[in-house]
Amino acid sequence: MKDLFENAKRSFALPSPIxxxxxxLSQKCGLESVLVGAKAAAAAFVASAIPTMISVRKIPWxxxxxxxxxxxxxxxxxxxxxxxxxxxxxxxxxxxxxAQCNCGSC
Numbered sequence: 614m615k616d617l618f619e620n621a622k623r624s625f626a627l628p629s630p631i632x633x634x635x636x637x638l639s640q641k642c643g644l645e646s647v648l649v650g651a652k653a654a655a656a657a658f659v660a661s662a663i664p665t666m667i668s669v670r671k672i673p674w675x676x677x678x679x680x681x682x683x684x685x686x687x688x689x690x691x692x693x694x695x696x697x698x699x700x701x702x703x704x705x706x707x708x709x710x711x712a713q714c715n716c717g718s719c
Contacts, residue, residue, distance in 0.1 A: 635711070642707035650700035657695035662688045 665687050668675045679687075 638707075638711050642704060642711070645707065646700040646703040649703045650696040653699035654692040654696035658688060658692045661691035 665679075665684055669679050669684060670676070
C-alpha cells in the first residue's frame, strides 16, 4: 500500500492550478463546518443541560429514574445531533457554492 502512494507522488502528470484551488476550497469548507458544528454543539449543550439538571432536581419521576449516565446521554445526544446537523448543512452549502462557481475568482 505504501508503494502505491509513493508512485502516485512521483507521477509525471502535474496537477492543474484549478485542482489546487479546489483542494484549498474543500479544506476551507471542512474547517468552516467544524467551527459551525462546534458552535451549534455548544449551544445545544447549554440548551439541553439546563432543563435536564433542573428537571432532575425538581421532578420526582426524573429524580428517581434518571441517574448520572442517563443525564449525560440526554445532554451528549443533543450536542452530537446539533454538531452533525450543522456541519452537514455547512458542507452542503459550501459544496453547492463551489459547484456553481466554475471560475477562479469566486
